[in-house]
Amino acid sequence: MSQITGLTPVEIQKAGWEALKKKLGLVGALRFLLQYEKGEGDYTELRRELFKDETVESLMDRMRKEEKIWDRIGRRDL
DSSP states (O other): OGGGTTOOHHHHHHHHHHHHHHHHHHHHHHHHHHTOOOOOSOHHHHHHHHTTTOOHHHHHHHHHHHHHHHHHHTOTTO
């Protein structure tokens, strides 16, 4: 891994692309890259807004309730 020290972001991208092609082939490398989206916005700020009124305990309670629902309907594989 020390080979990447000092490389520019473009050089790292190129090296990554070549590694993907070598390991997965061209089609596999393309399929791998198509699974990812860059996204938009500020992830941290969005999470702060979504959970601003939540506590760890309130989130845990919600998770427990969801778990009970899934247990009741027997569809844990979704």
